[in-house]
Amino acid sequence: MVEREQTKKDIKELAKNDKYSILLPTYNEVENLPIIIWLIVKYMDESELDYEIIVIDDGSPDGTLDMAKQLQNLYGEYKIVLRPREKKLGLGTAYMHGIKHATGNFIVIMDADLSHHPKFIPKMIEQQRYLDLDIISGTRYVKGGGVYGWDFKRKLISRTANFLTQILLRPGASDLTGSFRLYKKDVLENLIQSCVSKGYVFQMEMIIRARQFNYTIGEVPITFVDRVYGESKLGGSEIFQFAKGLLYLFATT
Numbered sequence: 197m198v199e200r201e202q203t204k205k206d207i208k209e210l211a212k213n214d215k216y217s218i219l220l221p222t223y224n225e226v227e228n229l230p231i232i233i234w235l236i237v238k239y240m241d242e243s244e245l246d247y248e249i250i251v252i253d254d255g256s257p258d259g260t261l262d263m264a265k266q267l268q269n270l271y272g273e274y275k276i277v278l279r280p281r282e283k284k285l286g287l288g289t290a291y292m293h294g295i296k297h298a299t300g301n302f303i304v305i306m307d308a309d310l311s312h313h314p315k316f317i318p319k320m321i322e323q324q325r326y327l328d329l330d331i332i333s334g335t336r337y338v339k340g341g342g343v344y345g346w347d348f349k350r351k352l353i354s355r356t357a358n359f360l361t362q363i364l365l366r367p368g369a370s371d372l373t374g375s376f377r378l379y380k381k382d383v384l385e386n387l388i389q390s391c392v393s394k395g396y397v398f399q400m401e402m403i404i405r406a407r408q409f410n411y412t413i414g415e416v417p418i419t420f421v422d423r424v425y426g427e428s429k430l431g432g433s434e435i436f437q438f439a440k441g442l443l444y445l446f447a448t449t
């Protein structure tokens with residue numbers, strides 16, 4: 197407990213001049229949104245960090261945006277910022293749209309479907325501050341990290357994707373397809389502008405380009421929990437797209 201109090205004080209001191217913009221892209225996350233926001237608020241407030249949560253909803257038919265408005269009334273306009281778009285335009289552009297409105301000097305990107313637990317954000321921040329790294333990537337593939345709720349097929353696909361990429365591209369990070377990361381804002385802007393791929397390959401390309409630009413990358417072990425509410429979309433076509441993207445990056449970087 198004493199140690200925990202000390203850590204809290206350390207992060208607060210280290211990050212006293214920083215603000216964190218947490219981007220939450222949403223598409224049909226009405227059940228998940230109140231829980232994820234409650235957890236983010238809890239862990240960021242506990243560590244006494246300055247932050248805003250930017251919700252980028254792409255016209256979800258399930259009423260996610262109405263839910264986000266209610267949460268904004270509850271937590272305030274400074275904490276919850278709404279940047280909705282008319283229709284589903286994809287994750288890559290959702291991040292770009294969110295960054296345009298971000299007032300923090302650091303950006304956290306994470307999924308809103310409870311696969312990424314906000315308790316890891318202060319850990320990422322701590323590591324970033326200690327070493328002044330450009331990127332901190334949450335990783336399922338080092339000691340202390342892991343995946344829960346995936347069937348064998350999905351674990352195999354994810355492992356294989358990471359394994360092949362490690363061999364072909366030598367990226368310098370252990371989890372390439374994950375999307376729970378902390379970036380310096382200018383670093384993220386630069387990376388997004390230089391990325392060409394969409395879909396699952398996008399997260400991987402971000403790390404590959406980061407290495408090209410000689411950005412420094414740190415890793416924090418995270419546990420990833422499969423979504424409980426809402427539909428999963430991983431299918432044959434995503435796997436094909438991933439393989440195509442991997443080969444493209446292999447050939448061009």
Ligand SMILES: Nc1nc2c(ncn2[C@@H]2O[C@H](COP(=O)(O)OP(=O)(O)OP(=O)(O)O)[C@@H](O)[C@H]2O)c(=O)[nH]1
Nearest residue numbers: 221222223252254286287290307308309427428429
């Ligand atoms: N704004 C926006 N958000 C999206 C879009 N597609 C997905 N999202 C959100 O991005 C995050 C990641 O998407 P997921 O659907 O969880 O993707 P995944 O984790 O690879 O797959 P499953 O969890 O198995 O469905 C979630 O918070 C989604 O709600 C989109 O087109 N626009």
Ligand SMILES: [Mg+2]
Nearest residue numbers: 307309311423
């Ligand atoms: Mg998910």
